[in-house]
Amino acid sequence: MILASHPTAAAVLEAVPCYPVPPTGSSPAIDALRAARAGHGLIVGDDGMMLILRRPWLALDYRVTEGPECHTPYGEVGPDALTFRCGPIPAVLLDDVLDHFAEAMPNEAAAFIVWNEVTNRFHIEFPKIDAATPSRLVYRPPVLGERCHLVCDIHSHGAAPAFFSETDNADDAHSTKIAIVVGLLGDPGGGPSFLARLCAGGMFLTLPGLPFAEVADAA
Known part of the structure; x- marks a missing residue:
């Protein structure tokens, strides 16, 4: 069945498909969508519509x-x-990021946690900073290597304090990533504070905690 007569529209619908959930049995198309290394689509059932999003490091329904x-x-x-x-991120990497942020005080700073799907290891990438003040940060994201995410x-x-600004919302709107803001650095009474969310499909999903854990194989 042809879903669209225009080739560009057809390509879009093929890239982001929408499938009905069968009332009994399984759906090979939905199974393939869930098993994909990367991609996303929608499924429709009598209890609602669900986004199925896959990245090498993430599976979200x-x-x-x-x-x-x-x-x-x-x-x-x-x-x-x-x-x-990708599994849990080694907590030692968060310690290294916080040390870097402390050195940048009183200015804002940034860091990226990158996962290599070939080696199954994480590492930190620090961006090139163009301008940094206590309330503003302009930087260039790093160029990632092959099979790095x-x-x-x-x-x-x-x-x-830690909060997501309107600038953060605009920057994160078209990304698939975990976004974390760290605030109250250097505050002996309550810092640091954290806010974490998953950016996926144009949505911001609050995470109950930070995605770091003490693991034996730390990068």
């Missing part, structure tokens, strides 16, 4: 709407699910 009011002969999309395919985009607010 997230319901974006509740079920339709009309009757549909479809099955259920199922529960939300989030898996970091940006997992975490971290920046500091210096001594100010």
